[in-house]
Amino acid sequence: MRFHSQLPVEENRFSCFQCGKCVSVCPVASKSPLFNPRQIVLTALFGDPNSLTQRDSPIWLCASCFTCSEYCPQDVNPIGIIYLLKNLSARAGTAPESVSRLIDSVVKTGFSTSVSESTNSRRRRLGLSDIKPAPAAELGRLASLSHKMPESTTPEARISRDESAK
C-alpha cells in the first residue's frame, strides 16, 4: 500500500518525534492499553500500516474526540491518520459492522437512528411535528455516484483520489 505517499507533507505528518503527548491526553488510552495513538502514528508512518487495517484493529477504539491533534506539539494530527486508516479499513471490508449499518440507515432513511411510525406518534403526543420524509432518492443517488476526489489537503480525500485513479 502506498500509504506514505498518501499523506500530505504540508500537514507535518513526518515531524512526529514520538513524544507521547497524544497518549497522555487520550481518554481512550487512559482506559485501555490496547489503544496507543503514538504507536499508531509510528506504525502508520514507519511500520506496516496494513497491520492497522485488519479486522478488530485498535483504531476502532478511538472515540474521535480530537484531543490528540489539539495538543500535538508538532501538529502531526494523529486523528487525521486514524481517519485515513479507518477509511482504508472500511474500503477493505474489515471495519466493524456498525459502520456499514449506520451508513445504510442514513442512505435509506436520512437518519442514523431508527425512525418508525411510533417515532411520529410519540412526537405528536409531545406536541412536535412529524419527522419530514427523508430525501431517500437524493441520498441514494449521492451514494451511488463514483468517487472523483481532487487533489486535496485532507488526507482522507487524497486516499479517495488515489483509489479512483487506479
Add this chain to the structure above:
Amino acid sequence: MIAGGIVSGGDDAREIALFTGCLIPTKYQQAEIAANYFLSRLGITVRDTDAFTCCPDPIYFRAGDTFNWLTVAARNLAVAEKTGLPLVSLCSGCNTTLRDAHHILTEDSANLEAVNERLKSIGYSYTGGASVKHFIAFSRDNIGAEKIAATVTRKLTGLKVAPFYGCHILKPSRIMQFDSVRFPSSLDALIRALGAEVLQYSKMTACCAKGSESEDISLKMVDEILSSVSEAGADCICVVCPYCYAAIEPGQIAIAKAGGKKYEIPVLFYAELAALAFGASPDEAGLALHRIKADKIISRIAGGKIDR
C-alpha cells in the same frame, strides 16, 4: 464576525434554520421541546426548510467514506445556505461535521468543485455561504447572556449545576472557534444567567467516549465523570450534546446495573434548564422524558413549589 471562514448570521438573528440531527428528534425529544420553548420566548422563529438529513455522523459515517461524508454534509449546508439564515445545531456532533465540512470545502476550491459535481445530480450546489453555529454558541453570541437573564422569570437560585462541555463543541478548536479547550466558560456564563450556581469539577471537559467502538471504555469514562460531578456536590449535569447525554444518562443506569455506583444524577440539556427558568412547567421543559428523574431538581428551586 468571521469565525473559521464562516460568515456569521448577524448578531440579531430573529429567524434561524434549526438543525436537530438524529438522536434528538427520534430519541431525546426533551431537547427539541425545550429549545422550541426557549427560542419562542426569545422571539426567534424557526424557518421551515427542505429536509435536512443526518449531518452525517462525524465518527462512523466519516470513517466509512470521507468523500461521501463530505458530500452529504454539503447537501445539508446547501439547504441552509438557500435560506440565508444561520444554521443552529442542537448537537455537538452535527456541529463538528457541518463546521468541519464547511472548512474543508472552502479552504480548497477543488474540494468544493468535486462535491458540487455530485450535488448537481440532485439539483443542489453549495457556494460556501452557510453559517453554522452550535445552539450554545448562538445563545452566547446572537442572543447573549444578558438578554437570557432578562427573560428569566423563575431564577434557578440554589440549584448547583455541573456544566459538561464534551468534545465536539470545542475541538478541533481552529475550526470550532468556540472557546478555550482547557478552560471553557461560555456554558458557565449561560447557566449563571439563569440564576443557578455553576460548579467547577475536574472532568468538565472530559470525553464521554461514546464514539468508541468499546462500550466498556465509554462506561469507564462516564464513571469518572460522574464521580467527579458527585464529589463537587452537583444537583444535576448540564449537557450540550445528545451523544454526551446518551453516554451519561443511560450510562449511569448501565453502571448501576453492572454493580457499580448508583449515582442518580439528573442530566439536562441547557435548553431544559433555560425553559424552566423562563417559567415553563416541568412538562413544557421536557423534564418528564428522562430515565433518571430530572424533576427532582425542582425541589431545589422555588422552594419545590412548581405546578406541572
